Amino acid sequence: MSRTQSLISEGFYLESGVVQTPLLHSKLLSEQLGCNLYFKCENLQNTGSFKIRGATSAITRLVARDPDAEVVTASSGNHGIGTAAAAKAMGVPVTIYVPDSVSEVKAEKIEARGARLIRVAGGTEVAEQTARSVSDSGSMVYISPYNDLDVISGQGTLGCEIAEQLPGVDCIYVSVGGGGLISGIAANIKHLKPEVEMTGVWAENSPVMLTCMKAGKVIEVDEQPTLSDGTAGGLDSDSITLPLCQNLIDECQTVSEIEIARAMMSVWRQHGMHVEGSAAASLAAVIKDAPRLKGKNVVVLLCGGNITDETFAAAEEVSKQ
Template sequence: MVSLFERILEAHEGIRPDVPVTTLERSTLLSRELRSDVWLKTEHLMPTGSFKVRGSANKIRTLGSAAKRTGVITASTGNHGQGVARAGKLAGVGVTVYVSHSTTKSKMAAIEALGAELVVIQGSALDAEKEARRQSELRGKPYVAPYNDLDTVAGQGTLGVELFEQASDLDAVFVCVGGGGLIGGVGTALKALSPRTRVVGVWPKASTCMLDSLNAGRIVETPECETLSDGSTGAVEPGSVTFPICKEVIDETLTVSEEEIAHAMRLVAEGERWMIEGAAGVAVAGLIQTAARYRGKKVAVVLCGRNIAVETFLDAMKRAGE
């Protein structure tokens, strides 16, 4: 049986050139402020503005000609839907994306702009996932999971391979956690290539679904509140393949407040002149919270995306400046 790490290495070659290698940039401001050597993985500069293009491209690639005949169905809180829409457009595959009615309007518009059919569900992100899977079975179309699929996780894991190739001496990597696909893939790659590197998972306090499941030892439902980190929200699907992977690869877990997220987003804007979304701010906030512990260390933070409404970003900047 092919291991997840072997799948990641195959994906690392297979998704090129459709998915570019993102740069790892040193942050002068954060390095000075936190008294450590801070590097930023620029996933927010990806096409569609998110790391999600990795897993989407890999899943569409592995489906091959079957997907071209039938088209595919997926569910998303926004970024994954854009990734699948882009991958489908490049491969000549029709894409239908199910989203919750609470999904950011700008993300819905971006999905449609890439040529995908959008179906809005009156319910939660998990409700959209369940309906997308049901329609996939009814209509005989492959389902492209946002995280609950080993090919998707392997695509996200290519980020971990890039990190090792760009900086093999990292002491820690900070990653925002939603369904666990990103940290599961990155963590798997780093455990194989650089076991000394600590994998730190960070959650907004308003949405700790995977963390609560890890603490419970099984996948549980968790109440959620509104958060700047809308890209990481949504319950973990029952039986998700990411749950055992996250149990294996996450070395440290942290939670951050909305104030900490907004402050982190502002620091990145001031230091790098980048507008990042809340989920990326979550990872930065985790590093800031544990700065004393990582003083003098070389650390990387995954800036997972930039897809945030301008009004929401400006409100966060105002909140952080007060």
């Protein structure tokens, strides 16, 4: 039995607050693009993103080894919310370091789930360094947002769900940051349906994993601000997801900020949902790839919906360019 199958059999959904999210057929967009387009709606997850899956998996395994464990992590948003929710469900104390620029909406969601929130001066990388230092010098266990097999296994439950909800799936589009999400989905979907094509999507302003895949190693990559902020940021030097992405991703696509913004507006206009830029990036890639997807069953992973009104309004302005 795989790690992911074991999670599901052990009551992964019932005990943790993870829900099996709907697969929504987008009728009008399907007609416009000439494919059968489906949205896997992780924006409707209890925490507003897929991150609770990986966090629940990691904390479940941790508690099985050490019932008295305490957790520490770093996040600018969704990973922190997911970890806080998973820790609360299992009665595990958790401290989450965030950059001082963290969205107040996301900070409130983290604290509302009982986590200890500590702001640090600087960006997400500084918060992560601080959290790792605390873990190295004490008894708390650091949980990476992506560089952890148990986290990847939790994200992989999405692959099982998609295979069950759409047995005839041909292609799955997933935005890529650290690579944990697409690695987990791809590992499971290719075990169940080897013929399914996995397409990784990057914002042109932040193609970190894609550049490292081409280089064959983790390297520094220049980034620009992007609406797909959930996929921005560098990789750990010992990233286990780099070889996984190299082996499991079949196609790669990049999208511009205007394309991301217009995709965000498409989801809003057709389905009334405000999704994050990282979620809309995958739809933007499908729109770009539409000529080669004619007649195929295509799934777009809407990875999150924790977006502020201000950010959405800014994206709307970009979409008009």
